[in-house]
Amino acid sequence: MANYTLMNTRELERRVKKDDLGAIHELSRRLVQGIGIAEDFARGFALAKYGTDQGYVKCKTVLGFCYFYGRGCPQDELKGVELFREAAEGGHDAAQYNMGIAYERGTVIPTDYDLAYSWYEKAAEQDFAKAFYKLGFFHEMGYGRDKDLIKAFNYYLESARRGYRKGQYVLGLAYANGRGVLKDNDQALFWINKAAAQNYSPAVMKLRQLKNEGK
DSSP, rough: OOOOGOOOOHHHHHHHTTOHHHHHHHHHHHHTSSSOOOOOHHHHHHHHHHHHHHHHHHHHHHHHHHHHHHHHSOOOOOHHHHHHHHHHHTTTTTHHHHHHHHHHSSSSOOOOOOHHHHHHHHHHHTOOOOHHHHHHHHHTTTTSSSHHHHHHHHHHHHHHHTHHHHHHHHHHHHHHHHHHSOHHHHHHHHHHHHHHTTTTTHHHHHHHHHHHHHH
């Protein structure tokens, strides 16, 4: 199965011309988020709309993003969330994560921590790294459940192992402060280094602080 996220823009463009819906989704995502390519909201929206009309559920997530943030179309946050929900119910992990965000923040639909957690779980079941971080955060903060720092640590670990830089940073802090795990300065430095290598600014600053303390 093709891994579109690893393809360069030229290859995606070649496949888009052949009506490859996977390539259409990935290119539209990059265009509206400016990922490794100059932003082109109008074209990104048009590609996402075309893919959605063809029944490709992942394009519906991008289309929801466009409406939610007003990228290439008039902003309509409620319509964006509605599209996220449709894509989430269709099984797209990123849309499931977005529904978790929507229920957690409560800016468009009412806050519901149980539903937020449930959507994060669905995304995590598909190995969506950010969802593991959110599950850990809910257990650390006690959102809709009792606080459990050990569960929080384990979810942060899963997020970090999957390469999510914020998960790596928070895991490093857990080791540094002994939250949900025994203190381990070597592991703290290891994971904060990982996040800093991905240019996560809090990790870069924390790493600088730790190095200065070690002098």
